[in-house]
Amino acid sequence: MNRVFDHEKLEVYQAALAFLVWLEPLPRKLPKPIAFYDQLDRASTSIVLNLAEGNVSENKVDLGMAICYFSFVIRNLILNLLDALLLLRRLAVGF
Numbered sequence: 634m635n636r637v638f639d640h641e642k643l644e645v646y647q648a649a650l651a652f653l654v655w656l657e658p659l660p661r662k663l664p665k666p667i668a669f670y671d672q673l674d675r676a677s678t679s680i681v682l683n684l685a686e687g688n689v690s691e692n693k694v695d696l697g698m699a700i701c702y703f704s705f706v707i708r709n710l711i712l713n714l715l716d717a718l719l720l721l722r723r724l725a726v727g728f
Contacts, residue, residue, distance in 0.1 A: 638685070639688055639689075640684055640685040640687075640688035640689070643684060643688065645684060646681065646684045646685065646688075649677070649680045649681045649684055650681060652677055652680075653677050653678065653681060656673060656674065656677055659673070669717050669720065672713070672717055673714060673717045673718070676710045676713045676714050676717070677710075677714060679706075679710050680707055680710050680711065680714075683703050683706050683707050683710070684703070684707065686699075686703065687699045687700060687702070687703030687704075687707075
């Protein structure tokens with residue numbers, strides 16, 4: 634696959650995309666609609682979008698500040714995802 638944008642070269646970006654692909658069939662596996670699936674979807678999509686946005690900069694100072702800011706945002710999104718996934722496991726929905 635040809636990569637057009639710089640952020641597409643990031644391994645973490647590729648991992649976030651792979652997670653989105655893995656997450657996509659999850660609602661069909663759940664016994665009934667679970668409200669926090671929407672939160673999982675929003676958080677995982679936000680990680681991908683924040684990685685792309687945080688990798689764009691005109692100079693090294695701006696890039697350094699962007700990396701700090703977006704790293705903080707993404708860390709919180711990942712923690713949010715982990716909590717939701719742990720809750721799914723606790724609810725024993727075959728996950």
